[in-house]
Amino acid sequence: MLLLGAGLLACSRDAEVVRERLLVWGTEASLDIAGAPPGRAREAIAAASAAMLRLTGEWHAWQPSDLVRINEALARGERVEAPPSVIELVERSRPLVRKTGRLFDPGIGGLIQLWGFHTDEYPIRSPAPDAALLDAWLAMRPSLLDLRVEEGHLRPTGGTAVQLDFGAVGEGAAMEIAAGILREHGIENALLTLGGDMLAMGQRGHRAWRVGIEDPIAGGQAVFAELELRDGEGLFTSGNYARFRVAPDGARWPHIIDPRTARPATGTALAVVLARDPVAADALSTVLMIAGPARFAELLQDLGIGCALLLTDQNELLITRGMQARIRLQREVVPLGQPLDAGAGCR
Helix, strand or coil: CCEEEEEEECCCCCCCEEEEEEEECCEEEEEEEECCCHHHHHHHHHHHHHHHHHHHHHHCCCCCCHHHHHHHHHHCCCCEECCHHHHHHHHHHHHHHHHCCCCCCCCEHHHHHHCCCCCCCCCECCCCCCHHHHHHHHHHCCCHHHEEEECCEEEECCCCCCECCCCCCHHHHHHHHHHHHHHHCCCCCEEEEECCEEEEECCECCECEEEEEECHHHCCCCEEEEEEECCCCEEEEEECCCCEEECCCCCEEECCEECCCCEECCCEEEEEEEECCHHHHHHHHHHHHHHCHHHHHHHHHHHCCCCEEEEECCCEEEEEHHHHHHCEECCCCEECCCCECCCCCCC
């Protein structure tokens, strides 16, 4: 994680904002604090940044980290000590793995590595992995559920193929931890951004935090939609436009892998979830990306998510009524039916 810059930005008439930009796991992050004394804001940012640096050293899936050490031990079938943060992520992920029918599964790190997505260099243009290797992985289909937690250790119970990768949940967990640290330092109003995902605390002056969602059809170079985030809300996106492989026909193969096929998810350009649990919202944006339009309504109803949308790679939109009430689209889309009444709204 590298410090990119910090400064006092008087860019609002009703709230001064202190901003710090970081690189976390190879992606840009920012911490914006509004309405706090600059000294207190910088102390809080320093503490939150230090925590994110520590998490980078514990969760990184391919650079030297505790997770790399853990995966090496799991590959040998060994019981291995893990930091509390890794244990907590395993435990919090386990019910989500079950609820999503293993569409979300941090135990597929070996498959993600096989596809070459353990890299910071995108797009990837090297040949895809051999089909025989993918089918061999699929025959085993290792899972986080193959791990047992034993007094600060992880032990594989289903062979040696399970490898951990928290890419589908780590950003939400990291922002949740960072927000807790900001609160401990007396910060009430902040916006945390990591890799396009956002978590809001309080508000910016006399209004809510106003944010934008990148447009996948434009390769992330334009704004697809805008909305305001309320205190405690997280906005999490998964898409095919930032980290992807170039398919033989020129299409994008996103870094999001479907564990049912051992191949990249296709057909969906963008999935967005708005919720108050950043860990669950992070994971569920990945699940919707994999499941696609066919299971959009079913998954939202099963998981109790009332605020979400899905955009296909043909510019077709599925959206809940809760999300429709909150969002302002910035261009035309093709509706796929009426907005879904998912019940819970955006609470």
